Amino acid sequence: MGVILLYLIPIMAGIPLIGAILIFLNHNAKTRGYTIYATVVAMMISALALMITWIQDGSNTWYLYTQTEWMDKAMQAFEILLMVFIVYMCFKYKRRWISLLAILQTGLTLWVEYTIPLVESTHTQVDSLALLMCIICAFIGGLIGIYSVGYMKSYHENHKGVLDRSSTFLALIFVFMSAMFGLVLSSNLIWMYFFWEITSVISFLLIGYTKTEEAITNSFRALWMNLFGGFGFAVAIWLCAMWNHSVQLNEIVASANPMIIGMLALAGLTKSAQLPFSTWLFGAMVAPTPSSALLHSATMVKAGVYLLIRLAPALNGSLCGTIVSFIGGFTFIMTSLMAIAQNDAKKVLAFSTISNLGLIVACAGIGVEQTVWAAIFLMIFHSSSKSMLFEAVGATENSIGSRDIENMHGLILRLPKLAYVMGIGIAGMYLAPFGMLISKWVALKAFVDSGNVLLVICIAFGSASTMFYWTKWLGKLIAMHKPRVPDRDVTRKDEYFSMAVLCAITISLCLLFPLLAGYVVNPIVLSLFGATTDVLSMSELTTMVIMVCSVLIVPAMMFLVTRMAPRDIVPTYMNGINVGDNSHFTDSFGQSKKLHLSNWYLRFEFGRRRLLKPSQILAASVLIVTFAVLLGGVLS
Amino acid sequence: MTRVLSLILYLILAPFVGAFLDGIDRKITARMQGRKGPPIWQPFYDLFKLFSKQMIAVNSVQLLLNCSYLIFLAVAGGMVFFGTDILMSLFILSTADMFLILAASSDSSPYSNIGASREMMQMMSYEPMTLLIAVGFYLATGSFRVDEIIAQETCAFWMMPGLFVGFILIMAIKLRKSPFDLSTSHHAHQEVVKGITTEMSGPTLAIMEIGEYYEKMLLLAVVALFFIDSSIISWILGIVLCLGVYFLEILIDNVCARVNWHKLLDICWLITLLCGGINILILMLI
Numbered sequence: 060m061g062v063i064l065l066y067l068i069p070i071m072a073g074i075p076l077i078g079a080i081l082i083f084l085n086h087n088a089k090t091r092g093y094t095i096y097a098t099v100v101a102m103m104i105s106a107l108a109l110m111i112t113w114i115q116d117g118s119n120t121w122y123l124y125t126q127t128e129w130m131d132k133a134m135q136a137f138e139i140l141l142m143v144f145i146v147y148m149c150f151k152y153k154r155r156w157i158s159l160l161a162i163l164q165t166g167l168t169l170w171v172e173y174t175i176p177l178v179e180s181t182h183t184q185v186d187s188l189a190l191l192m193c194i195i196c197a198f199i200g201g202l203i204g205i206y207s208v209g210y211m212k213s214y215h216e217n218h219k220g221v222l223d224r225s226s227t228f229l230a231l232i233f234v235f236m237s238a239m240f241g242l243v244l245s246s247n248l249i250w251m252y253f254f255w256e257i258t259s260v261i262s263f264l265l266i267g268y269t270k271t272e273e274a275i276t277n278s279f280r281a282l283w284m285n286l287f288g289g290f291g292f293a294v295a296i297w298l299c300a301m302w303n304h305s306v307q308l309n310e311i312v313a314s315a316n317p318m319i320i321g322m323l324a325l326a327g328l329t330k331s332a333q334l335p336f337s338t339w340l341f342g343a344m345v346a347p348t349p350s351s352a353l354l355h356s357a358t359m360v361k362a363g364v365y366l367l368i369r370l371a372p373a374l375n376g377s378l379c380g381t382i383v384s385f386i387g388g389f390t391f392i393m394t395s396l397m398a399i400a401q402n403d404a405k406k407v408l409a410f411s412t413i414s415n416l417g418l419i420v421a422c423a424g425i426g427v428e429q430t431v432w433a434a435i436f437l438m439i440f441h442s443s444s445k446s447m448l449f450e451a452v453g454a455t456e457n458s459i460g461s462r463d464i465e466n467m468h469g470l471i472l473r474l475p476k477l478a479y480v481m482g483i484g485i486a487g488m489y490l491a492p493f494g495m496l497i498s499k500w501v502a503l504k505a506f507v508d509s510g511n512v513l514l515v516i517c518i519a520f521g522s523a524s525t526m527f528y529w530t531k532w533l534g535k536l537i538a539m540h541k542p543r544v545p546d547r548d549v550t551r552k553d554e555y556f557s558m559a560v561l562c563a564i565t566i567s568l569c570l571l572f573p574l575l576a577g578y579v580v581n582p583i584v585l586s587l588f589g590a591t592t593d594v595l596s597m598s599e600l601t602t603m604v605i606m607v608c609s610v611l612i613v614p615a616m617m618f619l620v621t622r623m624a625p626r627d628i629v630p631t632y633m634n635g636i637n638v639g640d641n642s643h644f645t646d647s648f649g650q651s652k653k654l655h656l657s658n659w660y661l662r663f664e665f666g667r668r669r670l671l672k673p674s675q676i677l678a679a680s681v682l683i684v685t686f687a688v689l690l691g692g693v694l695s
Numbered sequence: 696m697t698r699v700l701s702l703i704l705y706l707i708l709a710p711f712v713g714a715f716l717d718g719i720d721r722k723i724t725a726r727m728q729g730r731k732g733p734p735i736w737q738p739f740y741d742l743f744k745l746f747s748k749q750m751i752a753v754n755s756v757q758l759l760l761n762c763s764y765l766i767f768l769a770v771a772g773g774m775v776f777f778g779t780d781i782l783m784s785l786f787i788l789s790t791a792d793m794f795l796i797l798a799a800s801s802d803s804s805p806y807s808n809i810g811a812s813r814e815m816m817q818m819m820s821y822e823p824m825t826l827l828i829a830v831g832f833y834l835a836t837g838s839f840r841v842d843e844i845i846a847q848e849t850c851a852f853w854m855m856p857g858l859f860v861g862f863i864l865i866m867a868i869k870l871r872k873s874p875f876d877l878s879t880s881h882h883a884h885q886e887v888v889k890g891i892t893t894e895m896s897g898p899t900l901a902i903m904e905i906g907e908y909y910e911k912m913l914l915l916a917v918v919a920l921f922f923i924d925s926s927i928i929s930w931i932l933g934i935v936l937c938l939g940v941y942f943l944e945i946l947i948d949n950v951c952a953r954v955n956w957h958k959l960l961d962i963c964w965l966i967t968l969l970c971g972g973i974n975i976l977i978l979m980l981i
Contacts, residue, residue, distance in 0.1 A: 469803070490790050492783070500782060504839075507830050512976045515830055516823075519971075520964070523822035530793055530815050534800030534808075539754040602779065609770065610790070617762040624758060624898075626750040631804035631894055641753075641803050656803055659812045 065123065067112060068183055068244055071105040071193070074098060075237040083230035091226060092208040092553070098233060099201035106197035110190050120586065122181035122246060130182075134253045135172065138165050141260055145282070148263075154279050160286040164293035168252060175300040180307050184246030187583045191435070192243040192365055198564075199357040199442050200236045202557045206450050207232060207349030209551030213457040214347050216549075221269045228268055232353055235261045239358045243365055248296050248306040255292055255326070255362070259285035262359055265350035266343045277342030284339045288329030288363075295322035308369060315373035321689045323370060324383050325682070331363030331416045334390045334678035338671075341409040348453025351405060355412045356445035361438060364416060367423040368434055372588060375426030382685045384424025386678055388517035390417030393674040395524045400666040402658070404452045404462045407528060408445065411488065414521065415441050415495070421514055422502055428588050429505035433498055435580050440494030443568060444487035447561040451481040454550040454558070464532055465657060469540035474548050478536050480558045485536075487565045489522075489529045492606035494569050501595060524665075531658045538656075540641065569607045573600040698778050698842065705776035705912065706769060713908025714738040720945055721881075727949045742904060748897035753802040758899050760798035765906040767791030772913035778842030781920070782829040788913070789825075792818055795903065799891040810891030814878035816956045820963035821865035824858075827971035831858040832920070834978040841920065850924040857974030859921055863940060864966055866914050868959075871907075872944050874951035875959055881948075915941065 078098030085091040113121065124130075142165040149158035211225045235258060242254035259282065267278030298319050299306045311319055332340035340360070344351055354360065367374070367383065374380030391414045398410035415437060422434035455470065455477050456462040470478040487493045499522060506514040568575060576595070585591040595603075630637040635644035638651050646652045663669070718735040725732025734740075752758060768791045774784035792814070799811035829839060835854035836844045844851060852859060868875040873882065879890030887893075895903055918940050919933035954962070 490793065492786065492790075496786060500786070503782075503826070503830065504833075507833060507979075510979050512972070512979050515827070515975060516968070516972050519823035519826040519830075519967070522826065523819045526789060526793075526822060527815050527819040530796055530818070531812070533793070534796060534811055534815075537756070537797050537801050538803050539756055539801050540803045599780065602783070606783070606787070613766050614759060614763045614794075617759045617766070621758040621762060624750060626752045626755075626758070628755070629751045629753060631753045631802050631807075632888065633805060634888075654803070654805060656805065656808050659816070 067105070067109050068123065068185070068240075071102070071109055071197075072237050072240040072244075074101045074105055075233040075240070078102075079230040079233035079237070082233060083226050086226055088212060088225070091229065095204055095208050095229060095233075096553075099204045102197050102236070103201050106193050109185070110194065113185055113190060118187070118582065120184055120186040122184050124182040125179060127182050131172070131249075134250070135169060138168070138253060138256065141165070141256055145260065145286075149279075152275055152279065154283075157279060157283045157286065160283060160290055164256075164286065164290045167293045167297055168249065171297050171300045172249065176304060177300060178305045180247065180305060182247045182250050183244045184309075185244060186586050187579070188365070188368065188435075188586065189243045191439070191579060191583060192361065193240055195357055195361065195439070195442050196236055196239045196243070199446050199561070200239070200353055202560055203349055203353045203357065203446055203450070204229075204232060204236070206352070206453075206554050206557035207347075209554040210349055210450075210453055210457070211347065213454075213549050213551065217457055217460065218269070224268070228265065228347065228350070231261050231264055232349065235265075235353065235358060239362065242362055246308055248292070248299060248308060248311070251308070251366075252289070252292050252296060255330075256289055258330075258359055258362060259289055262343070262350075262354055265354065266346045268346050268350070271345070274345045277339070277345050280342050281339035284329050284336045288326040288336070291322045291325035291329070295319050295326070298322065312370060312373045315377065317377060317379055318689050318693050320370055320373050320377070321379045321686060323366060324374070324379050325686075327363045327367040327370070328383070328386060328420070328682075329363070331360045331367070331420060332413050333386050333417060333420055334393060335675040335682070337390065337394060337413050337675075340413055341406055344403075344405040344409050348405070348449055348456070351408075352446045352449035352453070355409065356449060357442045360412065360416055361442065364419045364423065364434070364438060367420055368431060368438075368587070371423045371426040371431050371434075373426070374424050378685065378688065380424045380426050382424070382681060384421045384511065384514060385681065387417045387419070387421030387424055388514045388521075389674065389678060390414065391421060392417075392517045392521040392524070393670060395521045395528070396665045397667050397670050398528045399524055400660050400662045400664075401528075402464050402660055404455075404464050404467070404532075405449070407464065407532065408448055408452065411525070411528070412441075412445060414525065415445075418499070418502060418518070418521075421517070422505065425505070425509050425511065425514075427505070427509055428584050428590060428592050429508060430502065431587060432580055432584050432591075433502040433505050435583055436498040436501060436575075437495065439575070439579075440487065440498055440565075440568060443561060443565045444484050444495065447480060447558060447565060448484035448488070450554065450558050450561065451477050451484060454554050455481070458549050459546050464535055467532075467535050468656065469538045469542060470536045472539060473542055473546045474550075476548070476555065477550065477558075480562055482533060482536055483562050483565060485529050485533050486610075487569070489525050490610070492569075492603050492610065494565070494572070497569075497572065497595075497603055504595075535658060566607075566611070570604055572603055572607075573597060576600060702773050702777040705772055709769075709772060709912040710905045710908045713905075713911045714742065716911065716941065717908070720941075723942070723945050724949055727945075738904075742901050745901035745904070746898050750897055750899075752896075752899060753804065753894045756801050757798050757895065758902070760794050760801060761895065761899050761902045761906070764791050764794040764798065765902050765909070767794060768906045768909040768913070772909050772916070775841050775913055775916050775920075778840065778845075780839045781832060781841055781844070781917075782826075782839045784841075784913075785825045785829055788910070789818065789822065791906070791910075795891065795906075798903075799894070802894045804894045806888040806893040807891055807895075809887045810878045810889075810893060813887075813956060814891050816960065817868050817875065817878055820875075820960050821868050823964065824861045824865045824967045824971055827967060827975055828855075828858050828862055828917070830975060831855040831971075831978060834975065844920060845923045845925075847924050850922045850929055852921040854978060855921070855974055857970035861966055861970045861974075862917065862921070863943065864963065866918070866940070867944055867947055868963070869914055870911060870944055872948035874947075874954045876948075876953060877956060877959060880953075 145161040146158040238257040245251035263282040329336045394414040422430040633644040717738040771787040799807040835851045915937045922933040
């Protein structure tokens with residue numbers, strides 16, 4: 060057992076890495092596809108193997124790898140390489156000041172490692188939360204990997220102007236997953252920081268894939284924001300080493316030094332794109348869809364909230380915790396308002412991602428058992444529903460050449476399968492009694508119990524606007540409007556496979572809600588807090604499952620019932636005479652006029668132009684004041 | 696046993712009581728406007744007539760979506776009358792409303808699309824208040840469950856007067872009363888034809904109407920929930936006050952001119968923040 064165990068983690072993190080190298084070297088699209096499938100399967104199996112071994116071992120937290128000298132050296136070398144690469148890119152694209160951030164933080168960590176003696180300790184830890192993240196990353200990330208094989212082919216058929224660097228792109232996706240495994244399994248801040256930096260740099264490369272002016276600007280924005288968070292991380296490492304001579308994450312949580320926690324929370328906030336750092340996430344939508352799906356549903360942003368959830372016990376009741384939960388709640392409401400004004404489907408998804416993350420962050424910031432319970436649920440449901448939505452939007456864009464929600468009018472007749480996937484994803488995001496809404500319910504209950512009126516109000520208003528933007532999208536999809544020219548569905552089999560599996564996962568997660576609570580979420584809360592409370596009782600959970608069934612069954616049953624009803628189909632009322640196809644009417648000059656239907660976007664009221672700047676300024680000033688107070692506490 | 700009985704009674708009687716109240720509503724409204732008004736049983740005649748009409752539809756899914764709307768409203772109301780979670784019931788209520796919006800958006804008709812958009816706006820306006828009301832009940836009585844709320848020593852109203860004011864407001868929206876009848880109106884002076892129901896006719900429309908009756912009874916039940924405690928008198932008081940609130944809604948309907956969506960959103964969110972937010976804050980502090 061012991062020997063296998065020691066190799067299991069390197070194997071798991073190594074598989075995507077080896078896969079990435081093979082993918083990178085292979086320029087034949089067909090064999091590259093098979094390599095990807097094989098890598099994904101191997102990755103899933105290894106993640107499952109790790110989990111099963113861990114459960115068989117008695118589900119105790121493992122602390123592994125004390126002596127890792129050569130690995131540390133390799134990491135340091137790689138960190139320097141990364142820094143040189145960033146500096147090179149910054150100078151190449153004339154954004155020289157960003158290189159400063161990279162040099163500073165890499166220099167700082169290296170200096171700490173060589174000058175400050177640290178107590179010898181372990182480097183990785185395997186516990187239920189880390190394993191959950193591994194499973195999410197391996198399965199959802201893996202499915203996105205499968206999807207990207209077909210997607211990239213269609214993408215380059217539609218975007219002839221973009222240089223085909225698919226093998227680099229696909230390889231980077233797998234390197235990213237490898238780094239993500241490393242990140243969640245690290246117990247040591249220095250290791251975690253290393254993987255943190257890799258995810259920052261890879262997201263930068265993925266966002267800049269198309270190398271258009273916009274892509275480059277946005278990728279550098281993502282880079283500097285994430286490096287800024289990384290800088291916070293580096294400062295936290297330095298402080299830990301200086302004060303405690305230990306950089307173990309659980310010791311930091313136990314000692315709960317406000318300055319260190321604050322710095323780490325800053326890193327978490329940037330990674331999870333909270334205000335004022337939200338702009339990098341919606342800028343990241345210029346990248347091909349698989350990278351958006353991967354970065355914004357299953358991995359990158361989840362790394363941020365993962366760190367915050369780890370910190371949750373230390374955040375509870377402290378100044379940092381209050382601020383983190385405020386920023387989260389504020390982000391939740393502001394970004395869900397801004398999402399109303401977006402007509403680009405990916406932008407809507409981006410805003411909704413940020414707002415859901417805000418909710419998770421708010422839960423983590425309160426840092427009691429119930430809120431963390433809700434946060435973990437939100438994380439699970441969000442990753443499955445959101446990745447599915449991203450995939451469906453990407454596939455639709457390849458087929459109809461646009462990702463504007465207005466152009467998805469009547470998608471249910473044009474591309475029925477994609478419309479169903481999208482519909483299930485959307486329902487999963489906000490409808491009672493699907494996962495996200497239940498999690499929101501739990502969060503609401505937990506906020507009420509913790510006596511935080513501000514967050515209760517945030518969640519009340521935020522879910523109202525969430526409802527608005529999803530419903531109007533759903534309304535567009537369901538319009539029964541036959542197009543003149545049928546659309547050709549260019550979605551490939553592997554894309555459909557990925558979406559179908561994600562659909563199945565989303566629905567079964569809702570059905571298995573009670574099991575999920577009992578076997579996954581409760582143990583995690585237990586391991587973080589040493590105690591766990593059922594926020595929802597078993598009877599409530601079962602009611603929920605019955606409700607999910609009824610939501611699925613009722614429309615289906617009604618479909619069967621109403622299908623029998625005989626009816627005459629008539630044209631719609633248009634005030635002018637309907638020409639007969641429900642899309643033209645005769646106007647007062649007797650000419651046939653085209654009817655245009657559009658959703659409500661309320662750009663003037665809820666547009667980014669109006670809301671983004673003030674909310675960024677508010678969030679930034681709150682952060683600045685907080686750090687001033689923390690710094691004052693340290694110096695006095 | 697009483698729970699099952701109340702559920703069954705709700706499922707069977709709600710449409711009848713709802714339609715009857717609607718008849719009274721139309722009569723009172725007519726008298727307020729100096730008209731004679733239709734007979735009290737008019738809503739029943741209307742329903743019979745609608746069901747006997749020829750089935751014409753603009754597409755194949757509208758009926759299915761309207762049926763789902765009806766079922767979910769019945770489920771949401773049933774949850775309250777069965778004594779389960781009120782927050783969940785309100786969530787299901789929103790889900791039901793979403794089916795109506797989808798039914799209206801399922802045809803590419805300009806008027807029903809405008810109606811659907813406005814319905815969404817209405818939903819966005821009242822949604823925060825509904826959540827806060829459920830939270831208020833939880834804070835005032837320690838439970839989201841209806842059966843535990845009504846078993847309290849004193850009624851919840853004294854703890855949550857601000858939320859009650861807010862509820863009267865959102866009830867006006869839900870009952871499609873002026874000044875908030877944006878998506879469709881019971882009055883003839885509609886500039887968007889018939890809004891969300893423009894393309895519904897015959898049995899499809901009848902199903903939607905029955906759904907609305909279920910919804911009306913659910914809303915009145917929530918009004919009663921504010922006043923009912925463990926004593927018998929409170930039940931009578933609750934029913935009387937339900938009727939009082941219903942009369943108030945009719946009065947509001949007849950003395951107000953319709954506002955635009957801007958005003959609707961502003962009024963609702965402001966009152967939610969002021970009445971609801973402050974009420975919740977006080978409940979949390981005590």
